[in-house]
Amino acid sequence: MQTEAEFLRSYDPSGFPPFAVTVDLAVFTIRAGLLAVLLVQRLEHPYQGYWALPGGFVRRDESAEAAARRELAEETGAGTFASGSTAVSGSTAVSGSTAGGHLEQLRTYSDPGRDPRMRVVSIAHVALAPGLPEPVAGSDAAAARWWPVADLGLSMPAGSEAVPLAFDHALILADALERVRSKLEYTTLATRFVAEPFTIADLRRVYATVWGDAPDLANFRRKVLGTPGFVIEESRSPQAPGPAGGRPPLLYRRGDAAFLNPPITRSRR
């Protein structure tokens, strides 16, 4: 009888098909009133010149989540998504967020042939960032920019997109979009799109932008303010209104509630 330690000493780990494992990131933000996703332009073959989701190899000693955080910091400028702290680790559950950011695993894409170079599985992640500043300096000198998702012409017949993406990234992006859209329904994720402090109108604009359709103002306020922990009031003292006047809004910060029950629903299908 062999002990586990003995077994491991003599184990030959070459009897399995080797895969490359990458993370790809669909990072969303709202810029100029439009939902935008961060894309990088490929400098090298394959898909040279195409736009692609940022991503990279998972290193031998890190989890996919750690790799995703690392890439995110590289692409969006470190700090916004400080690593560590909020453990995503376990559950499908509520995922990790730091300083306004949000990162969660989306799903893993593994079709053979999705990368013509070699066998790669990609663990795709979705990240949200509150309105980040101007175009982001690419990590490896690659061009990087925020693309309004409406300009990409997804939801066209596959292959005929206005901006064709590399690999299967159009599929990943479509899945990521649907994840974000549906999560606004039953989570407080919308608060991750706005910088603190924010107004109820700011929050409502997130829904309007992501869904393409603004929820009724009065009902939205009732829901947000009536859900304990969705937002917390920041200052009773009204702030400066917009350039065109208007009653000064109250300001809020993110509460610690994660789920909305019952959810806010997109217009009944």
Place this chain on the structure above:
Amino acid sequence: MQTEAEFLRSYDPSGFPPFAVTVDLAVFTIRAGLLAVLLVQRLEHPYQGYWALPGGFVRRDESAEAAARRELAEETGAGTFASGSTAVSGSTAVSGSTAGGHLEQLRTYSDPGRDPRMRVVSIAHVALAPGLPEPVAGSDAAAARWWPVADLGLSMPAGSEAVPLAFDHALILADALERVRSKLEYTTLATRFVAEPFTIADLRRVYATVWGDAPDLANFRRKVLGTPGFVIEESRSPQAPGPAGGRPPLLYRRGDAAFLNPPITRSRR
């Protein structure tokens, strides 16, 4: 300037850290009124003698989904989950099901050190099967059996489970359970747990078993029958009642609706 074809001919795919990629399956069924999960007992180190989720390596030429279908057929007896047909491929969406079965990707587990032998990422899947027959013959002569999830003592402090599972499978199983429990709320997935034809009471017992709490009968009927495409009536002619008598129930089959809107909610938290 190099063409993509030239690039690929000269590409050396050895510059990435090699990973093993596996699929693990959390296969649920309802047996004897209890929610049960299929586990196999490990014959080899590491975790020799421990119970584990069935799974295996993804082959070089197959997707994770194909690997999961293959394993599922091996473990539960081919046929129930015929491969091919219903494309899961793309979306996070509604996943594939065949002949009553259901298979969907859960999430990918990638912590370094989750397997002491080597660097492995596991793409975990959830499968549902309508009441399968007696203990299943293991594929590789390993013992395999249905374990009532209540007997496993999950939801204990980690590490003190009644039946300790190999690797990080207790975590995967907990995530899988939560996925199934929550999907009963907003999808028609419950119909995948029962063999056709079934009664409304059968369907209600699925909810009772998975949630540990039966929804009110009258309200449940109203919801199920009032949701177009949840179930379709099979025969108006009443069938034989149970051994203790009772009014004979109407019989139904699965409809083609996938989502419940609004959802059936577990007792308000």
Place this chain on the structure above:
DNA sequence: CGAATAGTGTCTGTAAGACACTATTTT
């Protein structure tokens, strides 16, 4: 003042929760 933005009040309809009732079978 009017325009613009923020915020309130209130009516209506849908559907869930609770629970009492009827229907059809076996023993």
Place this chain on the structure above:
DNA sequence: AAAATAGTGTCTTACAGACACTATTCG
């Protein structure tokens, strides 16, 4: 008949949808 199971009716309440109204700022 009683027990067991299936199925119906109905009252109440929560809450979303719609929309008219008030409040506070700007020019």
